[in-house]
Amino acid sequence: MTMSADYATADGLQPVASLTEFFRDSVDAAMAANRVVLDTQTSHYVVNLLTLFARSEDFYDAGPEGPELRPLALMLADAVEARTEEEHRFALQRVGDVALFVAGFFDDFLRRAPVDVGYYVKMGGGAYSTLAGSIRGTLRGRVMSDVFEELGAKFTNMVDVLNEVRDSARGHDVEDALRWYEAWVRTGSPRAARLLRELGIEPLESARNRHEH
Numbered sequence: 001m002t003m004s005a006d007y008a009t010a011d012g013l014q015p016v017a018s019l020t021e022f023f024r025d026s027v028d029a030a031m032a033a034n035r036v037v038l039d040t041q042t043s044h045y046v047v048n049l050l051t052l053f054a055r056s057e058d059f060y061d062a063g064p065e066g067p068e069l070r071p072l073a074l075m076l077a078d079a080v081e082a083r084t085e086e087e088h089r090f091a092l093q094r095v096g097d098v099a100l101f102v103a104g105f106f107d108d109f110l111r112r113a114p115v116d117v118g119y120y121v122k123m124g125g126g127a128y129s130t131l132a133g134s135i136r137g138t139l140r141g142r143v144m145s146d147v148f149e150e151l152g153a154k155f156t157n158m159v160d161v162l163n164e165v166r167d168s169a170r171g172h173d174v175e176d177a178l179r180w181y182e183a184w185v186r187t188g189s190p191r192a193a194r195l196l197r198e199l200g201i202e203p204l205e206s207a208r209n210r211h212e213h
Contacts, residue, residue, distance in 0.1 A: 023051055024047045046161075078091040092128075
């Protein structure tokens, strides 16, 4: 699960001079396609996050056997057991950031994982919302509390946006329809519902109700 300055497309590899500019253009286009509106500060945060995590050393944690991605539950435990407020907030931010990146770009991986994309949406959105409340009233909170609050409230929409960024660089195949349907059932993704309708498939609310119960 890595990305480089050569971004994969349906026609091969497309050299990208600036990942930041690439992600900014891609995120703007994906938000427009999905009718998602973000505050400018929030969209800047997402673009910077994607640029940062494109470098694997910033995305993965250092483990005893090399780079690894720790489970979200362990990251959340770090927040609960943090000795300082700063460590607590950093751990919450890490949960939100990693959950958003994985759910946005690697839902294929999550289909084979013990937990699904819905778990990442719940954990990531909750972490961002908790962080927003934690820093409100602080010096950092003057700038960032609204950013994290919006990311928490619109987490599913932002997963859709990042899915769009990923899919815009490749063609769709038959399995995409199944993946979109699964995403809609598990998270209620508006983007997944829209793409299914474009294929002539009407997602039924009863399917989501069965999954939730």
